[in-house]
Amino acid sequence: MAGNSFGTLFRYTSWGESHGPAIGVVVDGVPSRIALVEADIQQWLDKRRPGQSRYTTQRQEPDQVKILSGTFEGVTTGTPIQLMIDNVDQRSRDYRNIADRFRPGHADYTYWKKYGVRDYRGGGRASARETASRVAAGAVARKILGPGIVIRGALVQIGPHTIERAAWDWDAIEDNPFWCPDRAMASRWAEYLDGVRKAGSSAGAVIELVAEGVPAGLGEPVYDKLDGDLARAMMTINAVKGVEIGAGFGAVVLGGEENGDEMRMQGGKVEFLSNNAGGILGGISTGQDIVVRFAVKPTSSILKPMRTVDSEGNEVEIETHGRHDPCVGIRAVPVGEAMMASVLADHLLRYRAIGGAV
Amino acid sequence: MAGNSFGTLFRYTSWGESHGPAIGVVVDGVPSRIALVEADIQQWLDKRRPGQSRYTTQRQEPDQVKILSGTFEGVTTGTPIQLMIDNVDQRSRDYRNIADRFRPGHADYTYWKKYGVRDYRGGGRASARETASRVAAGAVARKILGPGIVIRGALVQIGPHTIERAAWDWDAIEDNPFWCPDRAMASRWAEYLDGVRKAGSSAGAVIELVAEGVPAGLGEPVYDKLDGDLARAMMTINAVKGVEIGAGFGAVVLGGEENGDEMRMQGGKVEFLSNNAGGILGGISTGQDIVVRFAVKPTSSILKPMRTVDSEGNEVEIETHGRHDPCVGIRAVPVGEAMMASVLADHLLRYRAIGGAV
Amino acid sequence: MAGNSFGTLFRYTSWGESHGPAIGVVVDGVPSRIALVEADIQQWLDKRRPGQSRYTTQRQEPDQVKILSGTFEGVTTGTPIQLMIDNVDQRSRDYRNIADRFRPGHADYTYWKKYGVRDYRGGGRASARETASRVAAGAVARKILGPGIVIRGALVQIGPHTIERAAWDWDAIEDNPFWCPDRAMASRWAEYLDGVRKAGSSAGAVIELVAEGVPAGLGEPVYDKLDGDLARAMMTINAVKGVEIGAGFGAVVLGGEENGDEMRMQGGKVEFLSNNAGGILGGISTGQDIVVRFAVKPTSSILKPMRTVDSEGNEVEIETHGRHDPCVGIRAVPVGEAMMASVLADHLLRYRAIGGAV
Amino acid sequence: MAGNSFGTLFRYTSWGESHGPAIGVVVDGVPSRIALVEADIQQWLDKRRPGQSRYTTQRQEPDQVKILSGTFEGVTTGTPIQLMIDNVDQRSRDYRNIADRFRPGHADYTYWKKYGVRDYRGGGRASARETASRVAAGAVARKILGPGIVIRGALVQIGPHTIERAAWDWDAIEDNPFWCPDRAMASRWAEYLDGVRKAGSSAGAVIELVAEGVPAGLGEPVYDKLDGDLARAMMTINAVKGVEIGAGFGAVVLGGEENGDEMRMQGGKVEFLSNNAGGILGGISTGQDIVVRFAVKPTSSILKPMRTVDSEGNEVEIETHGRHDPCVGIRAVPVGEAMMASVLADHLLRYRAIGGAV
DSSP: OOSSEEOSSSEEEEEOOTTSSEEEEEEEOOOSSOBOOHHHHHHHHHHHOSOSSTTSOOOOOOOOEEEOSSEETTEEOSSOEEEEEEOOOOOGGGGGGGTTBOOTTSSHHHHHHHHSOOOTTSOGGGSGGGHHHHHHHHHHHHHHHOTTSEEEEEEEEETTEEOOGGGOOGGGGGSSTTOOSOHHHHHHHHHHHHHHHHTTOOOOEEEEEEEESOOTTOOBTTTBOHHHHHHHHHHTSTTEEEEEETTGGGGGGSOHHHHSOOEEEETTEEEESOOTTTTEETTEEOSSOEEEEEEEOOOSOOSSOEEEEBTTSOEEEEOOOSOOOSOTTTTHHHHHHHHHHHHHHHHHHHHHHTTOOO | OOSSEEOSSSEEEEEOOTTSSEEEEEEEOOOSSOBOOHHHHHHHHHHHOSOSSTTSOOOOOOOOEEEOSSEETTEEOSSOEEEEEEOOOOOGGGGGGGTTBOOTTSSHHHHHHHHSOOOTTSOGGGSGGGHHHHHHHHHHHHHHHOTTSEEEEEEEEETTEEOOGGGOOGGGGGSSTTOOSOHHHHHHHHHHHHHHHHTTOOOOEEEEEEEESOOTTOOBTTTBOHHHHHHHHHHTSTTEEEEEETTGGGGGGSOHHHHSOOEEEETTEEEESOOTTTTEETTEEOSSOEEEEEEEOOOSOOSSOEEEEBTTSOEEEEOOOSOOOSOTTTTHHHHHHHHHHHHHHHHHHHHHHTTOOO | OOSSEEOSSSEEEEEOOTTSSEEEEEEEOOOSSOBOOHHHHHHHHHHHOSOSSTTSOOOOOOOOEEEOSSEETTEEOSSOEEEEEEOOOOOGGGGGGGTTBOOTTSSHHHHHHHHSOOOTTSOGGGSGGGHHHHHHHHHHHHHHHOTTSEEEEEEEEETTEEOOGGGOOGGGGGSSTTOOSOHHHHHHHHHHHHHHHHTTOOOOEEEEEEEESOOTTOOBTTTBOHHHHHHHHHHTSTTEEEEEETTGGGGGGSOHHHHSOOEEEETTEEEESOOTTTTEETTEEOSSOEEEEEEEOOOSOOSSOEEEEBTTSOEEEEOOOSOOOSOTTTTHHHHHHHHHHHHHHHHHHHHHHTTOOO | OOSSEEOSSSEEEEEOOTTSSEEEEEEEOOOSSOBOOHHHHHHHHHHHOSOSSTTSOOOOOOOOEEEOSSEETTEEOSSOEEEEEEOOOOOGGGGGGGTTBOOTTSSHHHHHHHHSOOOTTSOGGGSGGGHHHHHHHHHHHHHHHOTTSEEEEEEEEETTEEOOGGGOOGGGGGGSTTOOSOHHHHHHHHHHHHHHHHTTOOOOEEEEEEEESOOTTOOBTTTBOHHHHHHHHHHTSTTEEEEEETTGGGGGGSOHHHHSOOEEEETTEEEESOOTTTTEETTEEOSSOEEEEEEEOOOSOOSSOEEEEBTTSOEEEEOOOSOOOSOTTTTHHHHHHHHHHHHHHHHHHHHHHTTOOO
C-alpha cells in the first residue's frame, strides 16, 4: 500500500512537495455534524509556522489553510475534507547549487536510490514542510476527540540540557520560544542555542506529549496497540530517532515492584498510584494520562562543510548556506501533538465500532 | 480494522489464548515456490522456547509447529500458510486464585475495561505466549528475505548493567543464556539476575537488533516509513516501552556535524563513514546495517505482594506464586528478530511492486 | 495486500486447501460478550454440506467445526476466533490422472500461470471447499447482526427455468433440495436436473438473497458503497459470473418514472412504494429489504470429454469421472447468505464507528 | 475505513462536492519515472465532459485538470499526485426549490439518514460529478499499464434496444454520441432517445468494457479476485445496478460443455476456443480479453412529477426542471474504462510484488 495515508477509520492522505504550488491533506472518516471552520485549523498551523524566532528556520510561510470540501454551513458532512495550503516562499534558487549532491543526514540519497529521480529544488516530500499537513489533519482529529481530551507537548531536553521535572509549569510553555515548561531551563537553552547557531552547528531535542482525559479501553491488541500506533506515528515525523512510553528506557533500571503501577480506589473509581506505564497496558489505554516522548536528531543542514558524494559517484563537499534551523526539534511539538491527536481519534472511532464495554 | 493482523503485502493474523487448546498464525502474501518445511520454523521457536534456563519462565512448552496449509511437496504455493502450535502446559489452576484481581503492570484491567469479560485462566491474548506466533511468522519472513539478509539480536543491557561495545562478539551470544555479545558482562548478568530472582523481583532489558544485507530503497514515505514500521513492530511486543533507531535518544546530544553520516566512494560504491542513522534516512533504507534497540520493562509478575483492586472494586493485595520469570527481556530477542524480519519482508514485496529504481 | 482476507472492521482470513488436513478461518473484529458456541455455526455448515441430495456433489464431509480461540464460557471475548474444520473425505487418488491437465472452466491454468506450482490433488484454494470457511464466518456475522436482521436466499432459476414470482413462498425452500420458493418449479427442476445429470452435463443457476430489517444508513460512499461491497462479495464466490441489485439489469428497460421508488409516509415512517433500488441508494441502505441476485455458471467438471492442454504444452482431452455435481449453484445459497451477512456486519460496525445520525 | 479511497497498491482518494469550489483526487502508489503531463489526463476528461450532445446533461464544465504534486519535469516521482478540477458551472440556485425534498432514485434520503445533514445545493458527493475524479485517476492507471494494455468501452443497450454483436465495429464508437459500436443501432438509439427526452422521461443502458493485452496471472484469490474487484469497481459508479463478467447471467442457460472454454495450442501458446469466462478463471486473468458489462438505471431526475416526502415528514411532489439528462449511461463509458484501468493497474503492481511465475 502506498505510504502517504495515515490511520484506519480516521484516515488522511497528505500530498505536495516543498517546492510545488501547494501542499495539502484529504481527511476521510470524519463523523458528520462536527463544527469545523478554517480558524479551528489555522490556530495549530500558526503554532507550527516557521520564522517565529531566531531558533527556527527563516522560511516565511503564512500557511493559510483552505477547506475545499467536506463541510457545509460550518459543520462536517461526513465526506472527505480537503485542506490545502499554498506554498509561498519556495525560493528554489537557494538549492540549485546542491542539486546533484546528497546532503548527509537527509533523504536525498535514499529517495534517489528508491525512485531514480531527483527533485533538486529541495526536500520534496521529505521536507519538514509536509508536517504542516499533519498539523492540519491533527486539528480535525482534535475536533473529533472533543474538549474533554487535552493534548499538550513540551520540549524537555535540548542537546545535553534536560529540564527539572519539579519545575514543570504548563503555563510556561507559551512564554518562551521553546515550548519549555521549566522557565529557568528556557533561559539556559536560549544561551546554549545562540552558541550552536553562531557555530553553524545544530542540536537535538526531546519532546514530551501528554494526553489527558483519554478514556480506558482505546487500542486494539495485539498488533494495533495504542502504544504501537503512537510509536509509529512519532517515528514517521522527520528527524525522529527514538520513542518511548511512560517510564520508557528508564523502566529498564527499575525492579518489578517499582515499575508496576499499583491501584487503589478513590471516590469509587480506580486510581493508579504511579504512571510508569504511561497510561497504556497491553496496548490499551488505562484512563491515566498518556505520556509519550520522542527524540529529534540535530538538524542535518548546517553551516559547515561535510563530505559526501554526488549522483555521478564523485566525492564532493557540501555546505548549507542561507536559512539555517539550529534545532528542528522545537517545531516538532505541534507536529507531535497532531500525530497523537490523530492516533487517538482513530482509536476512538474504532472503539465505538465494537461498542466498548464501559 | 481489527488488530490481530500485521503487515500489508506480507501479512499475518495471529490467534489463540495462553490457555486455549492451541495458538497459531495464518501467513498470507507469501510468494510461491519458496522451500518451506516445519524445521525451518521450528528452529526459531526452539530459540524462544521457555524453560531453557533459570532466568526465564519455567512453563514447559514443546512448541511444536504444524504447517496446515500453503505448502505442497516442500514449497510454498502462494496460498495462506496456517501454522499451529498446541498448548500443552496450560496449568490454569495456577491462576485461579487471582481470577478477579487486576495484576499491576499487566493488561488485566484494560482488557476488562475494553471487553467487559475476563478470561481468568491467564493472560489470554495479552500473554507472552502470543509471541510464539510472531516467531513462527517471522521464520517465513526470513525465507522471503533469503540468505543475503541476516537478522540478529542481542541483549545489551539488563537492569543497570550495559555491555561494552568494544567487547561485542556475535559468536558469544549462543554461549550464554542471555544472548549477550559481551562475555564478561554475561557472567555479571548471571550473578545480578540470581540476586534479582532470589529477591523475588525482576529486571528490565534492552535488546539490539541488526539487519545486514538490506538493499537501499526499502520503506514508503511518509507514513509507512521503514523506521516507523519497525518502531511499531517492536512496541507491540509485550512489555516493550521504548524503541530507537541508530543513535536514537543518544543523537540528541550530538551536533549536526557529528550526527550526519558522511559519504565516500569505496570500490565504486557509496560508503557511509558512520551509521548514526541506523541504516534509514527519510524512512528509506540506505544499504547500511539497520540498527534498532528496544527497552523491555521488568517482569510485572513478581514474588512480592502488590496493592491492587478487584473487579468488584475492592482494594486487595496480589502476589504471584510458582513460575517466575525474572527478566522477560531475555526471551524478547527471537521475538524482536521475527518482527524485524516481518517488517523487512513486507517492505521488500512493496519495493518489488513499484519496481524500485536500483 | 494478500487476498485471503475479507472485510475491514469485521474481518476474516480463510486458509486451507481441499486436500490438506483441514481448512479454517480466523475471524477478527468481533465485539465481546456475544453468545457463541459451535452449534451456532454448525447449523449453517450443515445447510451447505455436500452429499445431501443427488443434485449435488457426493463428497462426504461431516464438516464439524471447532472453535479454537476467541470465546470463553460461551461468549466472545473480543479476540480472534479461529474456526477449524478437518478434511475427512480427501480422496486425492480421484484426481491423480488429471494431474498435469488444465480442466476447462477451472482455475488450474491460471493458478499455474500465477504461481508456477500445481497442487495436483484437487482444486486447492480454488475448490468450492473453501466456501465452508465463508459459511462459518458468516455464522459469526449473523450473531453480530442479531435476530432483528434476517438474511435468506433462494434459487430463482436453474438453466432456462425461472420461478414464478407470484408463487414465492419462503416456507417452501426447506421442502425441496433446491431452496426453491416456488413449489411447482421445484418439481420441474428435479425432472430437468435428472436429465442433465444423466447426460453427464451441468446447469447454471440464479440465487436471490434478501436481507430484512437492515436499518437505513449502512454503506460508505463513494468506493465502499454497500452495493459495491455486496457485488464483490458475491463475485468472489466460486463460479459466479454476474451480480445485480434490486431491479438490476431489468432496470435498463424501465423509464425513470417507473424505476424511481416513490415515497409516502406510513404510520409516521417513510415508506417506499416499490423497491427497484433493492434497498440501496447512493451506496447506503434505505431501510427497505436489500435484494441481491447472482448468477452461477454450470459446473465445469462434467462427464464428457473436453479439449484442453497440459502443463507441457500438449493438446489433450480431459473427462471427469466419479463424483459429479450437476448444479453447483444449489449449494451457493448458504454461501451467498454468509457473504451477505459478512458485508452487513462489517458495515454495521463501521456505521457505529461514526455514530450514525439516526 | 472511510470509503473515499480505491485500490490497495495503486490507491487513490477522491474528494469534493458538486457545488464546492473544486473536486479532485490524490493518487498514491504510482511508480516513479513514468511520463505524465496534464494532457495525458485531459484527453479522458474531455471524453467524459458533459454537454457534448443533446443526450447528456447540459451542465457546462470545462473540467480542466491541474497536477499539483507528484511529478517533476514531466515524469512521476513516486510521490502522491494531486489532481484538481475547479467547479465552474455550479448553478446552485437551480436546486434551491428542492432543498428539503428527497428526490426518488437519488441518495438524498440515505445521506440524510446516515449523516443527519443535507447539502441542499445538489448531489454533493453522490453527484455524478465525482466520476470526473475517477476518470482522472484512471488516466494515471493507464500510464502504469502502458500501451500494451488497451481498455475500451461501448454501449451495447439503451432501453430495450440491444446492438447486433455481428455488427460490432470499434471504429464506429467515435462516430456517434453513444459510443455505439453498431452504426445502425446508433441511429435507432438517436430516434428512441429523442422520444424519451421529449417525454421528459429517461432510459437505462448497458456498457461493455474490454481490456486487451492483459497478461495471465493478475488477481488475488480468494477474496481479492480480479472479477470481484471489477464487480465492485463498476457497482460503485453512480446508478449502476448490475455487473457481469464474460457470459455473465447468460451462462446460466448454457450446459457445462458449452460454457467451459476449451484450450488448444497455437504457435506454441495456449489458445482458448471461446471466452465465456470473460478472461478470468478462479479470480485470475487467463491472458484472454477481459470482458465486463454493467447496467445503468434510467436517470432518476426526470421532467415528470413524482411522489416523495420531505425532511419534515410531509408528503410532497417533486419535479426536476432545467438541465435534463435522458440517459446517464452514455457518460458512464469513460468512467467504466477508468475503473477498469484502476483495478488492473492495482493488480499489476500486486502481481509484481509477489514476482509472478511467468
